[in-house]
Amino acid sequence: MTNLKLVALENRKRTIIPVGNVRFGTGFVIIGGPCSVESEEQMIKTAIAVKSAGADMLRGGAFKPRTSPYAFQGLGLQGLKILAKAREATGLPFVTEVLDTRDVSWVAEFADMIQIGARNMQNYSLLKEIGKLRKPVLLKRGMYSTLEEWLNCAEYIMSEGNPNVVLCERGIRSFETYTRNTLDLSAVPAVKEMSHLPVITDPTHGTGKVGLIEPMSLASVAAGSDGLIIEVHRNPAEALSDKDQALTPSQFSGLVRKVRALAKFMKGIR
Amino acid sequence: MNLKEIRSNIDRIDQQLPILLRQRMEYSLQAEKHKGDARDPAREESVFENVTAKSSSLLDKSFLSDLYKLILAESKKLQARHLKLVGFQGEHGAWSEIAIHAFGSEMAPIPCLEFRDVFACVANHDLEFGVVPVENSIEGSVTEVNDLLVEADLKIVAEAVIPVHHNLLALPGTNHQEIRSVYSHPQALSQCRAFLSRNKLEPRPFYNTAGAARWLAHERQRSAGVIASKLAAEFYELDIIKENIEDHPENATRFVLLSTQPGTGTSPANKCTIAFSTQHRAGALSDIVRIFAENKANLTRIESRPIRTNPGTFAFLLDFQGKPDDPAVVRALENAKKAAMMFKNLGFYPEATL
Incomplete structure (x- = not known):
């Protein structure tokens, strides 16, 4: 791990990364929202529901990496404008994914935090482009990546000058087929041993199963995660993407309540 | 051409037609200022003749004539409103046109190509007023306008500060x-x-x-x-x-309303602009500035501009807070006039805030 000049914990203090009023690395940050921005109405109503459930931040995809080229690819710039309206309506900052180096500056114009998705974790030209900004980055773990490979990607961003990296464990490929991915919760305390950067978990992609999201969210809190990112849809059956893994606003609200209670308890026994 | 292409061509013509119609109305308002009377039967006749001469198999003579009756009736109705014609630089949708609305209603914004055209049209009485930007909170002085303020013999009758979101x-x-x-x-x-x-x-x-x-x-x-x-x-x-791509959210521009006559606005004037040049000697500028300090007139802006006809020499534009009937202000203006080489009082007007 000698090459992790900026990412390694060594004797550094744990880093706190502010995104609007939200601070990653202190307290417990809950991000909620749809997989894709589908329409203004859908995004704003979901955002309001997510806020009243007690979340700190919004998510929503405008540029979507889809397995099939024929699947819904996202609303693009229009999606970014809608996310900005949802921020205005709720006061919550938002994170959204960027796929293309040519879009980096544009996404940064609108978003409070830029996500590098699992499929692009090792897209080095994208990492370097993001590194030139000072905009906070949510770096998801690639589905086939070791912890060392993941942390090296954070090093790419930081070595270009952007110190604002938050890591996100979102499950890795294993031989198990019951779940979409295998959420590697051991990654959370492991990363904390190696790095000073905050790390959150994504139980939605990590399991791909509505019933497993809440238990794995609670397990994430217990494992020392700094936050959660969870897909919420007003009407999951009608979602244009990831409809099998989105929570309804009321499921999400119940989850937030339990997570907050456990986070408080964990703080008390630390 | 498929239906979509045909419709998009129609849409483009429909986009152009109102623009041309508005232009026609603007010209007819300007014509009224010249002839002073809305009726001119000989002219109307020739307009109808010219238009109906363009009739064709698809454009019936009576259709064209009906259409023009409507257009001429509307333009006479507009002329009868005696709107104040206000020149601004640029095209419709320009920031200067947006600023015109801050100066009152019953005004017809008339586009002019250049800033100097706005000044010339007001000076020649082709238009009653002109609106020009003087300074911006991010970019500073609009140099060409400041040069024209020094050169021209127009009065500032009002000002407005407009937030500008690009x-x-x-x-x-x-x-x-x-x-x-x-x-x-x-x-x-x-x-x-x-x-x-x-x-x-x-x-x-x-x-x-x-x-x-x-x-x-x-x-x-x-x-x-x-x-x-x-x-x-x-x-x-x-x-x-x-939206909002300006480098700072508090981007704002100060516009002034120009006229050949001093202001007679409803709100009391409490600000004044002067232009002057000084002798080329040590302390000449500070002597004039001191006059205002001694008479307790607070300066809000001082701008120096090279005199373009005589490089190496400078004119100054100075804004200060003061009422026209305040004896101290009158005294300051008299003394400044004596101390300056060139001196112009551009007028008193109510100070604007954001």
Whole structure:
């Protein structure tokens, strides 16, 4: 791990990364929202529901990496404008994914935090482009990546000058087929041993199963995660993407309540 | 051509027709200032003759004649309202036109090509008023306007400070990645300098913000964007790619209303602008500035401009707070006039705030 000049914990203090009023690395940050921005109405109503459930931040995809080229690819710039309206309506900052180096500056114009998705974790030209900004980055773990490979990607961003990296464990490929991915919760305390950067978990992609999201969210809190990112849809059956893994606003609200209670308890026994 | 293409061609003509009609109304209002009377039967006759001569198998003579009866009736109705004609630089949707609305209703904004045209039209009594930008909170002085204020013999009768929020506009359906160069007035390009450089967009100066929007709507260049107001986006049917792209949210421009006559506004005047030049000796400028300090007149702006006809010499524009009937202000103006080489009082007017 000698090459992790900026990412390694060594004797550094744990880093706190502010995104609007939200601070990653202190307290417990809950991000909620749809997989894709589908329409203004859908995004704003979901955002309001997510806020009243007690979340700190919004998510929503405008540029979507889809397995099939024929699947819904996202609303693009229009999606970014809608996310900005949802921020205005709720006061919550938002994170959204960027796929293309040519879009980096544009996404940064609108978003409070830029996500590098699992499929692009090792897209080095994208990492370097993001590194030139000072905009906070949510770096998801690639589905086939070791912890060392993941942390090296954070090093790419930081070595270009952007110190604002938050890591996100979102499950890795294993031989198990019951779940979409295998959420590697051991990654959370492991990363904390190696790095000073905050790390959150994504139980939605990590399991791909509505019933497993809440238990794995609670397990994430217990494992020392700094936050959660969870897909919420007003009407999951009608979602244009990831409809099998989105929570309804009321499921999400119940989850937030339990997570907050456990986070408080964990703080008390630390 | 398929139905979609045909309809989009129709839409483009429908976009142009109101623009041309408005232009026609503007000219007819200006004509009224010259002839002073709305009725001119000989002229009307020749208008009808010219138009009906263009009849064809698809454009019936009686249709054209009915259409023009409507147009002429509307233009006479407008003339009867005796709107105040106010010149502004640029095209409809320009920030100067937006500023005109801050100076009152019953005004008809008339586009002029250049700032000097606004000054000339007011000086020649072709238009009653002119509205020009003097300074901006990010970019500073609008140098050409300040030069013209020194040169011209016009009075400032009112001022307004207008918040300016720029938008990046493009043709509907343009992918943001395609935009390479951005056209706008140099002032607007400078106010959005950081945005343009972050997104690697090449700034291209154009004579006016709304003019650039009109040009893009007409030329339909996919690789071009323009910086202009939301009004311009609506007017020329362009998409807003990004709102509020100015480098600071408190971007505002101060506009003044020009006339040949001193102001007789309803609110009391409490601000004055003067232009002067001084002898080329140590302390000449400070002597004049001191006159205002001694008479307790607070200066709000001092601007120096090279005198273009005599390089190396400078004129100064000075704004201060003071009422026309205050003896201290009258004394300060008299003393300043004596101390200066050239001296002009551009007038008293009510001070504006944001």
